[in-house]
Amino acid sequence: MTxxxxxxxxxxxxxxxxxxxxxxxxxxxxxTAVVPGKTARAVKCFxxxxxxxxxxxxxxxxxxxxxxxxxxxxxxxxxxxxLDEYKGMRTHYASIDKVQFRRRILPGDVLVIDATLDxxxxxxARGTATSHVEGETACSAHFVIVLPDVLAGFxxxx
Numbered sequence: 001m002t003x004x005x006x007x008x009x010x011x012x013x014x015x016x017x018x019x020x021x022x023x024x025x026x027x028x029x030x031x032t033a034v035v036p037g038k039t040a041r042a043v044k045c046f047x048x049x050x051x052x053x054x055x056x057x058x059x060x061x062x063x064x065x066x067x068x069x070x071x072x073x074x075x076x077x078x079x080x081x082x083l084d085e086y087k088g089m090r091t092h093y094a095s096i097d098k099v100q101f102r103r104r105i106l107p108g109d110v111l112v113i114d115a116t117l118d119x120x121x122x123x124x125a126r127g128t129a130t131s132h133v134e135g136e137t138a139c140s141a142h143f144v145i146v147l148p149d150v151l152a153g154f155x156x157x158x
Contacts, residue, residue: 007033008082018081020090021074024051027067028074028113036082040115042075048107063105068139069096071113072129076143079117080125086147094124094144103138111138123150 010018010031021027028042046063053061077091105111115129123146130140 007035009033010078010082015074015078018087019074019077020088025070026074027071031075031078034078034082037080037120038117040075040078040082042071042078042113042115044071044111044113046105046107046109046111050107053107061107063109063111065099065101065139068101068105068111068131069099069141071111072115072131072139072141073143073145075113076115076117076127076129077125077145079115079127080120080147086150089147089149091145092148094146095142097142097144099139099141101139103133103136105133105138109133122154123147123152 012029015028015031016022016026028044031040031042033039033041048061052064052067056062056064073093073096080086081089081091111131111133113129113131115127117125117127119126125145125147126143128140128142131138
């Protein structure tokens with residue numbers, strides 16, 4: 001592997017430069033490795049002071065499923081938003097399928113998310129993401145996410 005082939009990595013500022021999610025819904029903390037157009041790996045560290053823990057649940061805090069799925073999606077979109085021509089573009093969910101929750105995620109857990117881009121054509125991205133805590137699978141899902149500005153270029157005009 002040459003230096004040009006080395007995976008990219010992004011701190012929170014780099015993530016914000018590539019995708020439009022912002023506080024309080026920007027959930028991933030760091031992208032540790034991206035092979036543009038192929039794969040991405042990100043990390044989310046869950047501290048007890050996260051905004052959702054008091055409501056989910058006071059006597060048994062754990063990460064809600066929608067937060068887990070959003071972490072997966074934010075990692076997945078980095079597989080294609082780190083390509084120069086798509087940097088910073090809006091994304092929309094088209095579908096989320098085959099979501100599986102395998103492990104509870106608790107305050108203090110570090111979630112490692114791996115995403116793979118299976119196909120990307122005409123502004124439609126398809127792929128998967130899986131998260132782990134200490135090597136144990138926590139959550140996985142299949143995604144179809146669109147870039148509406150790109151997709152619009154392929155929509156027939158009346």
